[in-house]
Amino acid sequence: xxxxxxxxxxxxxxxxxxxxxxxxxxxxxxxxxxxxxxxxxxxxxxxxxxxxxxxxxxxxxxxxxxxxxxxxxxxxxxxxxxxxxxxxxxxxxxx
Numbered sequence: 001x002x003x004x005x006x007x008x009x010x011x012x013x014x015x016x017x018x019x020x021x022x023x024x025x026x027x028x029x030x031x032x033x034x035x036x037x038x039x040x041x042x043x044x045x046x047x048x049x050x051x052x053x054x055x056x057x058x059x060x061x062x063x064x065x066x067x068x069x070x071x072x073x074x075x076x077x078x079x080x081x082x083x084x085x086x087x088x089x090x091x092x093x094x095x
Contacts, residue, residue, distance in 0.1 A: 004094035010087070015078040016095040018045050022078045023071035028064045028090040031057035037086035041072075042079040049079055059085070 007015050016022050024041060031037035037057040042049040052074060057063040071094070080089055 006090050006092045009080050009089045012047055012081050014045055015091045015093055019077045020095055022074050022093050022095045024078055024093050025071040026066045026092040029057040030062045030087040031059050032085050032087045033060045035059050035085040038083040039086055039089050040081040042081055043074045044076045045079055047081050
C-alpha cells in the first residue's frame, strides 16, 4: 500500500488510482435539500461495473458508514456513483 487518505467527490468518479485494488474503510455522504442521496460503490472504474455497496442518506443531513478495521476490498478499483441529491461523498481508503 502506497496511497491512502480521504478523497472528496462531488460527482461520479474513481477513488485513488484507477483500476488498482483498494480498501475502503468509511464513507461520509452529504445529501442536499432535495432528498436523500443515493451512493453506490462499484468494483471497477465505470458506472456500469458491479455494485458492491449502496447507501442512502437523508435530505439536508450527513451520514457516515464505517466498514470496519479491515475495510472493504475492491479488487478492480473503486468507482463512486452518485445521484442528483448527493452534495458530496468523502471516502477513506488505502491502496
